[in-house]
Amino acid sequence: MRFRLVLLALVIPLLSLAAGQEKAGGTPPRPAPAPATTASVPGVPARATPLGPNSWRFTDPEGKTWVYYRTPFGISRSAEQKPAAAGELPAGWKAVQAGDEIQFERPTPFGVTRWSRKKDQLTDVERRLWERDCPKDETKSAGEKAAAKE
Numbered sequence: 001m002r003f004r005l006v007l008l009a010l011v012i013p014l015l016s017l018a019a020g021q022e023k024a025g026g027t028p029p030r031p032a033p034a035p036a037t038t039a040s041v042p043g044v045p046a047r048a049t050p051l052g053p054n055s056w057r058f059t060d061p062e063g064k065t066w067v068y069y070r071t072p073f074g075i076s077r078s079a080e081q082k083p084a085a086a087g088e089l090p091a092g093w094k095a096v097q098a099g100d101e102i103q104f105e106r107p108t109p110f111g112v113t114r115w116s117r118k119k120d121q122l123t124d125v126e127r128r129l130w131e132r133d134c135p136k137d138e139t140k141s142a143g144e145k146a147a148a149k150e
Helices: 002-025 124-133 142-149
Strands: 049-052 055-059 065-071 074-079 094-098 101-108 111-118
Touching: 094 124, 101 124
Parallel strands: none
Antiparallel strands: 049 055, 055 065, 065 074, 094 101, 101 111
């Protein structure tokens, strides 16, 4: 038993000394990898402009703009999405009046989503959508309705 304790007392300091020497005089730290240039990435056209460390933009000869992404499975390409215009209403949305509320519908990948709001609580987009979809006689103001009755 004493032999083991003496052996441990000698071995532990030697191991700590060896570990300290490896840190001090060991291999130099590895430099950070250089950002990948377009020419060095297979699957990305050479004239593509970098957007970030793992994405590039490229306009083909036909004028279509593509965005290339590096994924864990390789390079992926998708058409560049243009932002919707500020005054443009979402496609496929519908608005129908049900009593004093407006019922809205919009398509989603999981089916149609429905919700309703009172007329005085509509958001800006919902109000424009309602103005687009409501029957024409409901869009007239109260003054126009009164003039039409006379």
